Amino acid sequence: MVDAVWASPQQVQGRAYVDALVAAGFDKSAMQLTPDESTVGNPAESIQFSIRWGSECLIGQVGPATGAPFTTIVPGLEGGTCLVGRTRPIDW
Numbered sequence: 872m873v874d875a876v877w878a879s880p881q882q883v884q885g886r887a888y889v890d891a892l893v894a895a896g897f898d899k900s901a902m903q904l905t906p907d908e909s910t911v912g913n914p915a916e917s918i919q920f921s922i923r924w925g926s927e928c929l930i931g932q933v934g935p936a937t938g939a940p941f942t943t944i945v946p947g948l949e950g951g952t953c954l955v956g957r958t959r960p961i962d963w
Contacts (some may be wrong), residue, residue, distance in 0.1 A: 928953035
């Protein structure tokens with residue numbers, strides 16, 4: 872599913888990855904997503920998305936700076952999150 876979004880015109884739009892992951896059966900309320908734009912309004916060089924399940928996190932990174940989609944599974948952070956730093960609301 873990540874590769875399918877990467878191959879589409881929406882390859883650097885976080886919502887497209889969240890929607891694809893939800894369509895594949897993942898829980899949207901367990902996800903985090905970084906912004907599609909930098910703090911000055913330029914397109915992000917990469918975006919990250921995550922899904923928390925149990926004590927682990929699936930983390931994905933995509934964007935022009937990555938060259939190709941990258942995913943990994945890592946231990947979750949204390950407090951129930953996966954990503955550190957500013958994330959955007961997943962409110963759609």
